Amino acid sequence: MNKKTLYFGHLLILLAGGLFPLGFSPFNIWPVLIVATAVGFTLSRTESVKTATLRGLLFGIGIFGTGTSWVYVSIHNFGAASVPLAALLTALFVLTLASLLVMPLFYLYAKLRDRLTIQAPWQQALLFAALWTIFEWVRSWLLTGFPWLLQGYSLLDTPIQSWAPVVGVFGLSLLMATTSALITATLVSDRTRRNPAFIALSITLLFWVASVPLGKKQWTQPIGEISFSAVQGNIPQLLKWDPGYVQETINTYYGLSEQEWDQELIIWPENAIPLFYSQARSVLNQLDKKAAENNSALILGMPIDERSESQISxxxxxxxxxxxxxxxxxxxxxxxxxxxxGEYVPMESALRGLISFFDLPMSAFSPGSNDQEKLRIPNAVITAYICYEVVYPDFAARQARDSGLLITISNDTWFGKSIGPEQHFQMSRMRSLETGRYMIRATNDGISALIDDKGQVLETIERFKPGVLRGTAEVMKGNTPFMLFGSWPVLILSLLMIVLAGICARRTVNS
Incomplete structure (x- = not known):
């Protein structure tokens, strides 16, 4: 391969990665992912380990460079970093994600392909798709996890989404990646290898077809309903933690809620009250009394200091x-x-105070325990997620057990008018679909919404304006297969695909 062809391949795979986020919200052009993944597979399929690894890095830079560009908004607009510094930190963030989450996938693919002597394109396709899915799962826990831009999210609002309650978002990703790679394998195979590739592709496409009847399956059942109001305060991020603006913030939520006390449930978003629990006792007592007098329940987000209980000393x-x-x-x-x-600073002793971004308000939180009791109102047991928690598929599914309704509160004001909040909302919708439960989403400036058990948006209100989302949510019972088994069946299937590719390759060599 001459240098011109080599460099063209590098450029093409970078471009394919850059187009990858078009498959997600707000663009939702899901076929782009099939093309982009096919390009990624094609340009690494038979390359050396060194070239495949480099192209994996470039592919990852393309994906995260365009798909997580919203990080710049947080660092520059709200972290008080200059334009050059914000650009540098964003570039380092993208490079780190690409190096840790995508480059090793391509390296391992090339290594296993050579070690197992996998030469048939359809076997290489199975290996690549299986590793892609495994590495997506790794994203959900490595270094606390960053399960963003998973291929399966693109299949929301398509008939294929009916597989989500069974296999979760990683299962949808496996289907997408396998389809992309096998289409490539079928096209590049010679006559002797085309039939196995076509058969493997046909079997994969059967899962696409099966999604239509599967969509009629009702995994959970309604057992009641509740009326609710989700309050969207639209408090400017630069004023949210300003001590001089606290009363104005509280007044805003009081005012928006004034006509909502006849609802069974009222929800205020993440850190709606910008005071620690110990500082807000009088406010909370007033709210408690107001809600109780009107036979209503109020759920709100706020920072809580543990000393407010029995540990003042x-x-x-x-x-x-x-x-x-x-x-x-x-x-x-x-x-x-x-x-x-945002909520804690890794290597705090070295980074705290270095620049304003590492000293953001509320960046010294501790994590809660994993055995907490669920929230309760008279007609429902509620699983609650705060902001980022809703992007973790297996965590969210475990939390949803033994509850009838999901609530997520958030403050996506950190990301301004970027694509970040749209992506976050799409992931919230997938959690409703995976668990077969309604979700009420209350945010500071949008997207506040009511999502049904099929992941469809029933009600929403305008972004970047104060307002109230009113509606009725059904309380559900029952568990989806994904809630019971999580991502393990998909991971096992991915490993079996690698084993199958290796066994078939060995038989080919021996014959």
């Missing part, structure tokens, strides 16, 4: 990003999965 106080239920509501919830830099 302790010198070391822990802080939590929390949810509290008042009125007819019972319980509280401490966020378990924290956002690096």
């Amino acid at each position: 302790m010198p070391n106080v822990k802080y939590y990003n929390g949810i509290i239920a008042k009125g007819l509501g019972e319980g509280r919830y401490y966020k378990q999965i924290l956002v690096p830099f």
Whole structure:
């Protein structure tokens, strides 16, 4: 291969990665993912380990460079970093993701392909698709996890989404990646190898066809309904933690809620009250009384200091990003999965105070325990997620067990008018589909919405304006297969695909 062809391949795979996010919200051009993945597979299929690894890095830079560009907004607009510094930090963020989450996939693919002597394109396709899915799953836990831009999300609002309650988003990703790679394998195979490739592709396409009757299956059943109001305050991020603006923030939520107390449930978003629990006792007592008098439950987000209970004398106080239920509501919830830099600072002793971005308000939280009681209101047991937690498929599915309704509160104001909040909302919708439960989403400036058990948006209100989302949510019972088994069946199938590719390759060599 001459240098011109080599460099053209590098450029093409970078471009394919850059187009990858077009498959997700707000663009939703899902066939782009099939093409982009096919290009990624084609340009690494028979390359050396060194070339495949480099192209994996370039593919990852393309994916995250365009798909997570919203990080720049947080660093520059709200982290007080200059344009050059924000651009540098964003570039480092993208390079880190590409190096840790995509480049090793291409390296391992080339290594296993050579070690197992996998030469048939259809066998290479199975290996690549299986590794792609495994590495997507790795994204969900490595270094606290970053399960963003998973291929399966693109299949929302298509008939194929009916597989989500069975195999989750990783199962949809496996289907997408396998289809892309096998289409490529069928096209590049010679006569002797085309039939096996076509047979493998046909079997894969049967899963696409089976999604139509599967879509009629009802995994969970409604057992009641509740009326609710989700309040969207639209508090400017630059003023949210300003001590001089606290009363204005509280007044905003009071005012928007004034006509909503006849609802069974009222929800205020993440950190709606910008005071620690110990500082807001009088406000909370008033809210508790108001909700109880009207036979309503109020669920709101706020930072909670542990000393507010029985540990006032302790010198070391822990802080939590929390949810509290008042009125007819019972319980509280401490966020378990924290956002690096936003809610805690990794290597804090070295980074804290270095630049303003590493000293953002509320960046010293502790994670809550994994055995917390669920929130309760008279007619429902509620699973609550705070912001980032809803992007973790297996975590969200486990949390949803033994509850009838999902609530997620968030503050996506950090990302302005970028594509970040749209992607976040799409992931929330997938959680409703995977668990067969309605979800009420209450955010500071949007997207506040009611999502049904099929992941469809029933109600929403305009973004970047204060308002109230009113509706009726069904309370569900029952568990989907994904809630019971999580991603393990998909991971096992991916490993079996690797084993199958290796066995078939060995038989070919021996024959």
